[in-house]
Amino acid sequence: MCGIVGVVGQGGVNQLIYDALLLLQHRGQDATGIVTEQERKFFMHKAKGMVRDVFRTRNMRALPGARGLGQVRYPTAGSAASEEEAQPFYVNAPFGIVLAHNGNLTNAHALRRELFENDHRHTNTGSDTEVLLNVLAHELARATRGARLRSEEVFAAVRAVHQRVRGSYAVxxxxxxxxxxxFRDPYGIRPLCLGRGDDGTVMVASESVALEGTSLHLVRDIAPGEAVLVRAGGEVESAQCADHAQLHPCIFEYVYLARPDSVMDGISVYQARLNMGETLAKRVISTVPPSEIDSIIPVPESSRPSAMQLAQKLGLPYREGFVKNRYVGRTFIMPGQSARKKSVRQKLNAIGSEFKGKRVLLVDDSIVRGTTSREIVQMARDAGATKVYLASAAPPVRFPNVYGIDMPTSEELIANGRTVEEIRAWIGCDALIYQDVEAMKRAISAVNPKVTGFEASCFDGRYVTGVTEADLAAMRAGRGSAEEREDAPASRLSLPNAETA
Incomplete structure (x- = not known):
């Protein structure tokens, strides 16, 4: 999960890209980068850290031009510690291309070998974005064969990319x-939308909130497999570049990743979460009688809409029992399990009066590794709760996610190979209630009935692009453990070969 934005404007776009990245900061906190173009020259600044820390006045002044793009990174491939893997990436041939990417390529290991052995192109990092950029560059060179570049050749190159690349990618x-x-992968797993300003500025971004928050208007979502080309004057051309495109957006976007004020593929994230709370209420009633619950308390922030709707359906008081320190990042996307454990109590503090002597139902958006849930349940007990029930607005996360979410191995997932009762005992709550997979899908698709399928592999184990055990093993090896990622060297130089690619 990363956040990406691209702009073609009427004047300097550096500030507009910066503002859009601030609105997408929730999608990645590890690194960020902006590149602008003026008179066929690229100007780039990227580094590890948050948007507000990476870009100073001197950096912004060094980013002139009316076209540009930016990214906030959340690493799921390569090294989280390497500043070289911050995006965007650049190649000088053909034509000169810079690229930023949200998603994860499931066949990056095979593509690296093809690039080296067949295409004679070199990649210097573990990032699958660099792989994707080089595949696009190679296909552009093949499409033009040294001739002048036209829109038709660009779309032909994207068609070839779709044929070679597997996984999720919004680019x-x-x-x-x-x-x-x-362009967007043929299943539309990762989101991407198109907007326009009153002055003719055109923006593409991961979420609609980046458009609305910068005074642009959402025009539409980019379709699965579609490529959109925005020329220097703001003219927009598009083409469907995949043979069998079908929409299967990542369901975890609606559960947790996206901002609630975004609309993705015609689905309001906020309404989707309300609906999930309503269906969750039925599961709660079958497990814990409402008469045994004194109040409903959300785990800030993503679970609030579901918790509010759940409380309304059960006729119980909704209470804010935790105060969030907004200056600590999202624990789910922090590299390293030790960092997550340490940050929970720094991030949340319990309001004692909402827990003392009460039976509380805590509502979270999902339970991934379980470490945070265990800490929060203990916080509620320490604050004096007599009973602590826990409800998850999402089903058990039992399978690795390979499409750009930090769930790389089954061993890290609390629900993998465990019963609900075993999970409850480990977390330490008095009752544990999970959402049903099919009920969750129905609740979200009800907001836009045209969306009939979802990428929900972390819940149901079905990978829409097809993933082999060899793919999973290669991605685990490329990703490494959380601790290894924290201690990874700052840079590396290696040539791929048949044994190491």
Missing amino acids: VALIAGFGLLA
């Missing part, structure tokens, strides 16, 4: 002197 790229290219 923004600048082709020097030509325009901004954006």
